[in-house]
Amino acid sequence: MVKKYLVFMVQVHLNFRLAELESLADLHGIKTVDFAQYDRDSPFFIVELENDEQAKKWISRSILTRAIYEYWGQGKDYPQLHASMQNDSEFQHRKQEHCNASFKFEFESFGGSSSGKLDRVACIESFQYLDFKGPIRMKNPQQIFTVIEEYEPLNDNEAGETPLRVFFGREVQRSDRFCGALEKYDLKKRPYKGTTSFEAELSLVSANIAQVKPGTIMYDPFAGTGSFLTAGGHYQAMVIGSDIDGRMIRGKGNQTIKANFKKYKDSLQFLDVLTMDFTHNALRSDLLIDTILCDPPYGIRESIKVLGAKDPERFAGKENVEIDGQKAYLMRDYIPTKKPYSLDALLDDLLHFAAARLPLNGRLAFWMPVANDEDIETIIPLHSNLELKYNCVQEFNKWSRRLLVYINRGPNFNGPANVGLGRSKEKFRDRYFNGFN
Ligand SMILES: C[S@@+](CC[C@H](N)C(=O)[O-])C[C@H]1O[C@@H](n2cnc3c(N)ncnc32)[C@H](O)[C@@H]1O
Numbered sequence: 001m002v003k004k005y006l007v008f009m010v011q012v013h014l015n016f017r018l019a020e021l022e023s024l025a026d027l028h029g030i031k032t033v034d035f036a037q038y039d040r041d042s043p044f045f046i047v048e049l050e051n052d053e054q055a056k057k058w059i060s061r062s063i064l065t066r067a068i069y070e071y072w073g074q075g076k077d078y079p080q081l082h083a084s085m086q087n088d089s090e091f092q093h094r095k096q097e098h099c100n101a102s103f104k105f106e107f108e109s110f111g112g113s114s115s116g117k118l119d120r121v122a123c124i125e126s127f128q129y130l131d132f133k134g135p136i137r138m139k140n141p142q143q144i145f146t147v148i149e150e151y152e153p154l155n156d157n158e159a160g161e162t163p164l165r166v167f168f169g170r171e172v173q174r175s176d177r178f179c180g181a182l183e184k185y186d187l188k189k190r191p192y193k194g195t196t197s198f199e200a201e202l203s204l205v206s207a208n209i210a211q212v213k214p215g216t217i218m219y220d221p222f223a224g225t226g227s228f229l230t231a232g233g234h235y236q237a238m239v240i241g242s243d244i245d246g247r248m249i250r251g252k253g254n255q256t257i258k259a260n261f262k263k264y265k266d267s268l269q270f271l272d273v274l275t276m277d278f279t280h281n282a283l284r285s286d287l288l289i290d291t292i293l294c295d296p297p298y299g300i301r302e303s304i305k306v307l308g309a310k311d312p313e314r315f316a317g318k319e320n321v322e323i324d325g326q327k328a329y330l331m332r333d334y335i336p337t338k339k340p341y342s343l344d345a346l347l348d349d350l351l352h353f354a355a356a357r358l359p360l361n362g363r364l365a366f367w368m369p370v371a372n373d374e375d376i377e378t379i380i381p382l383h384s385n386l387e388l389k390y391n392c393v394q395e396f397n398k399w400s401r402r403l404l405v406y407i408n409r410g411p412n413f414n415g416p417a418n419v420g421l422g423r424s425k426e427k428f429r430d431r432y433f434n435g436f437n
Contacts, residue, residue: 002032002048003090004071005055006169008108008148009043010064010177016205016403017064019390021045023209023405028057043110044150044167046071055172061235062175063182063204066108069146069169070094078126081166086129098170101134101142106171111151112159123147127168144171176204184264185230191263192255194248198227198295198367202394202403206293207231209390209405210365216290217271221278221350224248226257228293233261233269237291240283244305244338246275277307279341279349289357292364296346304346305338344381348419351383351406358408363389365405372400384417385410398435 009017018038025033032054033047043066049055052070059068073088075081085091105124127145134142149163185200187193206228212218214236220228223241225248232239241257243249251257261270276282283289297304309315315337321328328334347368354364364386370378372395380391386406393402409415 002050005047005049005172006069006071006148006167007045007047007059008066008069008110009045010066011043011110013064013202013205013394014040015394016202016209016392019209019392019405020062020064020205021058023211023390024058024061027211027213028054030054030058044148044165052172059173059175061208063177063201063208065175066178067146067174068172069148069167070172072168072170074165074167076165077163078123078166081168082126082129085168094170095130095132098143099131099133101132102137103132103134103143103145104136104138104141106144106146107149108146109149109151109159109163111153111164145169146171181234185234190230191259192225192251192257193227194225196224196248196295200227200231203227203231204234206365206367206403207235207237209392209403210291210293210363212237212291212293217288218291218293219283219289220294221281221292221353222294222296223257223273224295225251226260226273228295229257229270229273230260230264230266232291232293233264233266236269238269238271240271240289241273242276242278242281242283243273244275244277244307249273249275278353279306279346281353285357288359290359290362292350292354292358293366294350295367296343296350298343298369304341304343306341306346307336308339309337310339347381351381351386351419354406355383355385355408360408360410362408363405364408365403367401367403369399369401372398378402379418380404382416382418384415385413387413387415 007021018035018040021038022035030049032049037047038045049058055068059065072094073081073085075084105127107120146169148167148169150165151159152164154160181204182200185204187197187199190197212232212235216237218229218232218237218239220226220232220239220241223229223243226241229239229241241249249257251259257273258267258270261267319329323331329336350364350366358364380388381404382388383406385408387409388404389407390405391402392405393400
């Protein structure tokens with residue numbers, strides 16, 4: 001038997017919200033949710049689930065949701081809400097189930113605050129027919145019953161006079177967002193961060209859409225200051241990062257990626273980070289990488305470079321230079337030569353690596369920048385083993401970035417491919433610095 005639940009979401013990052021909910025449902029093997037009923041314009045989504053356990057698992061990790069409630073009813077106004085609750089065939093059963101539990105009432109609203117407009121005591125009294133016998137407990141009650149009012153905002157700061165809709169439900173699970181994940185991982189409070197650090201909210205959302213799983217290995221090949229490693233660690237993956245820039249990997253003094261993990265009490269999740277050019281990857285080929293999550297260099301704050309000589313003819317023979325009888329390139333302070341590389345080629349390498357190293361159904365998720373030119377088609381990199389599952393866009397003024405999420409379907413998948421074709425029409429870096437003119 002299934003039961004009705006009400007998901008109360010946040011109206012932000014709408015291009016990512018459904019992908020997060022779907023990915024978390026899939027991660028927990030939840031099949032009863034009818035995503036055809038999902039409405040992008042509404043913060044509410046009524047779903048069917050087997051039980052509270054399923055609801056808890058599904059929503060506890062969510063960042064773009066506030067909470068999930070057992071659904072008791074809804075109406076355009078309070079009389080309609082009361083009628084809807086009492087006419088529901090499950091009403092008597094629900095009431096009995098929790099009648100002796102300690103409880104409290106809470107009020108939530110969307111589209112403005114009801115404070116001042118609603119007489120809360122009178123409102124609570126109007127639910128007397130619930131006949132709860134348990135004690136009212138404001139701290140740690142066994143059950144929280146929630147009234148959620150939806151208003152049409154008059155403007156950005158003011159709610160409408162009367163609610164458009166009122167819901168009633170029993171709180172089953174607050175989301176990670178509601179439980180303070182955004183404050184905890186706020187970049188402002190992070191010991192080690194830099195100009196390339198990725199904000200907390202979307203890095204956690206990315207980890208959810210990438211289905212980073214507890215106890216599995218997550219790899220960020222362009223780790224920088226470790227924002228995605230931090231997000232992966234939060235969801236209890238064992239994380240490994242690498243970056244061509246040793247300064248990023250080492251940090252300074254107490255400001256290191258490791259120190260961030262210590263602050264978040266996630267040290268056990270931190271496997272290690274290493275200085276390495278992704279295109280000359282040294283990770284053991286039998287190391288099982290379950291998920292790849294990253295933010296490759298766009299060439300804006302840092303140019304795209306790989307190991308190698310820009311002008312191989314001029315460099316010829318220099319690899320044999322010796323100092324005091326020792327090959328220079330084997331010395332600890334040797335700085336290898338680097339050559340420029342294109343974003344296209346780097347993303348091709350990333351897709352090839354994911355196809356070769358992820359398990360079947362493992363996910364690769366990465367961010368890709370795009371100039372918002374009407375006349376330039378955005379070509380998404382595709383590999384024949386990888387199914388492109390999501391392409392979630394975050395818009396800025398003249399450019400956007402996309403979270404591209406792929407599932408490794410293996411060599412028999414035979415999907416469309418465009419690796420090796422040089423997809424970019426124009427260099428994103430040049431366009432960025434020219435103000436997209
Ligand atoms: C957009 S930043 C990623 C930032 C990271 N998400 C963070 O939290 O700081 C891209 C990173 O890729 C690194 N990078 C550039 N070329 C690379 C290469 N060939 N191999 C590995 N890392 C590279 C840069 O040093 C930079 O730190």
